[in-house]
Amino acid sequence: MTYRNPPTTPRKSATFDDYTLSEIRRAAATGIYDIRGAGAKRKLPHFDDLLFLGASISRYPLEGYRERCDTSVVLGSRHARKPIELKIPITIAGMSFGSLSGPAKEALGRGATLSGTSTTTGDGGMTEEERGHSKTLVYQYLPSRYGMNPRDLRRADAIEVVVGQGAKPGGGGMLLGQKISDRVAEMRTLPKGIDQRSASRHPDWTGPDDLEIKILELREITDWEKPIYVKVGGARPYYDTALAVKAGADVVVVDGMQGGTAATQEVFIENVGQPTLACIRPAVQALQDLGMHRKVQLIVSGGIRNGADVAKALALGVDAVSIGTAALVALGDNDPRWEADYNALGTTAGAYDDWHEGRDPAGITTQDPELMKRVDPIAAGRRLANYLKVMTLEAQTIARACGKNSLHNLEPEDLVALSIEAAAMAGVPLAGTSWIPGKNGF
Amino acid sequence: MPATPMSKAEREPGNAHSQASRVFDLSVHSLRELNQALHKLTPGSNETAWEVLNPKGSHSVAVGVDQPVSIDVRGSVGYYCAGMNDGAAITVHGSAGPGVGENMMSGSIVIKGDASQYAGATGRGGLLVIEGNASSRCGISMKGIDIVVHGNIGHMSAFMAQSGNLVVLGDAGDALGDSIYEARLFVRGKVESLGADCIAKEMRPEHIELLQALLDKAGVTGVKASEFKRYGSARKLYNFNIDNADAY
DSSP: OOOOOOOOOOOOOSSSOHHHHHHHHHHHHHSSOOEEOSSOOSOOOOGGGEEEOOOOSSSOOOOTTTSOOBOOEEEOTTTOSSOEEESSSEEEOBOOBTTBOHHHHHHHHHHHHHHTOEEEOOTTOOOHHHHHHOSEEEEEEOTTOTTOOHHHHHHSSEEEEEOOOTTOTTOOOEEOGGGOOHHHHHHHTSOTTOOEEOOSSOTTOOHHHHHHHHHHHHHHHTTTOSOEEEEEESSSHHHHHHHHHHTTOSEEEEEOTTSOOSSEEHHHHHHSSOOHHHHHHHHHHHHHHTTOBTTBEEEEESSOOSHHHHHHHHHTTOSEEEESHHHHHHHTTTOGGGHHHHHHTTOOTTTOOOGGGSOOTTSSSOOOTTGGGGOOHHHHHHHHHHHHHHHHHHHHHHHHHTTOSBGGGOOGGGEEESSHHHHHHHTOOBTTSOOOTTSTTO | OOOOOOOTGGGSTTOTTOSSOEEEETTTSOHHHHHHHHHTOOTTOSOOEEEEEOOTTOSSTTOSOOSOOEEEEESOBOTTTTTTOEEEEEEESSOBOTTTTTTOOEEEEEESSOBOTTTTTTOOSSEEEESSOBOTTTTTTOEEEEEEESSOBOTTTTTTOOEEEEEESSOBOSSBTTTOOSOEEEESSOBSOBOTTEEEEOOOHHHHHHHHHHHHHTTOOSOOGGGOEEEEEOOSSSSOOGGGGGGO
16 A cells, blocks of 8 residues: 655645736736726725724714714815805716716716715716716816817816826826727717827926916916816825915815726736825825815815715815715616626626726616616616715714714824724824824834 | 007007907906906907007916907917917917917917917817927827917927827927827928827828918918928827837
């Protein structure tokens, strides 16, 4: 009888995990980098790593169903003659017509309007669908300037100068040929079916001094009526916020790396930029150092999912948050009801991110006339409004428990962190200690 | 540049209904007053002629005008003069800073002197004439505008130019038409180098006709359309192909 050595259990590498191996094989087979939609999927320090303390002997709570907890926010009060007032501090982030279907844009407008908040155009100009169905519409001013015109500038409620976005700070937009229908092509002044790789820099300004002059021009064109936002990706939030304020912004929007994109290289999404949690305190600090906190409003986006995330962001000092991916999910993105269709595309509900291919089973990230029928803009708008309502109620629940009669009265003192990383990023103590990493020399 | 002698009407700013031009002296009135007065114009207004004195390099002079009035700016301007112009005929009797006529929709802009960077950037329509030279990135991302430059243009001009016509009577700098889409470029002089996916193209009769019409419209005399070469997109980068990656 021969003796056989006991076998070892097959061991996969933590470094070369299944996903990594599949990506190497894919790259070797195709010779091109992977492009996808959405934001960073890797695990990152996030709002889940923070907890609220709630009330105690020294802090008394507000009655959950009886005492008022204000949720409204005014944006653009610094220079604009017509600042905008939102009922809730949760806005809809910029997503283009082109990357999204017309009915999806309409649904975003409907949902936002029902909730008393704003929606935002994207890298494709303003459509009648979204202007008509959005009570408050923010018009993005992007490097590509697709569809830009003074008439739309004047019928917008605010203007957002986009310098960057969290999924790709330093990268331009991308819309591949499959999604360039006649209408999309016409709005962007480009031939049908070509890959549109938008510029990453603005064509007529570079740097903070130019930005100041550009903002002056936009204000002059619109007779100083509109709030002007400056949106940056989560790259250097302290300096970008300070420079945006210096350039004259009314509102600064900071988008962390979990913020989504319609289409970008996977390597870019996962390896450039900072997590949302890491961006907030530096941005708030910049405003405080300039004496502009609450005078210039701060909007933060990237991975906001529920009322707890909203409350935590506000407690760290932001004035409002913005949602993109979560809004699409409320509309019906990645819904398991289309599982068979997702499987046919080689993926599964919850993981589908090939938004650039225009074959979205949920009918949201497509220009296919048949697929887009799957979005009923009225019903989808209602779902978005329901979701925004739930987020708001959740945030109020937490704020009342912390004794706050306004979401904006939440403060860092209400928070602790579950990890050293989150404690350092958020500037709040590690739970059970008084230790804030990086503070007081430790 | 000194202002021209003023008529009686011109000495009285805000003289709204005079037959002479309405004069706005930027050493007396603010930029905001000027632009708001221009924006208040309605179709059929008899205030069809405007004159702006002492711009002294101000930014955003006469931006967002949307009525077919004529505006003479007496002196040099800073950034974004005539930005987003939609129908006005604006003449700068001096030189223009960066981004003159950016995103013009329609109308015309004439620069008697030179223009700085990004002249006519993202313009969608109308005619921009630069009687001197234009700096780098002239016609960047143009989307339908016609630009005629009497002198030379700098590097990276017509970068990502989508639509419209850029006519240069002199020379063009490095990387002309880099990543160009469907815009047409006509250069009479030397081109330092062409950018990615930009190539020389045949001048067919329809191009000669188009160019001659543009030269006439821009008031260019003594120059024949046949003296120009045409440049445009090779259309090889329209859809991503890994074998073209070295072009970037």
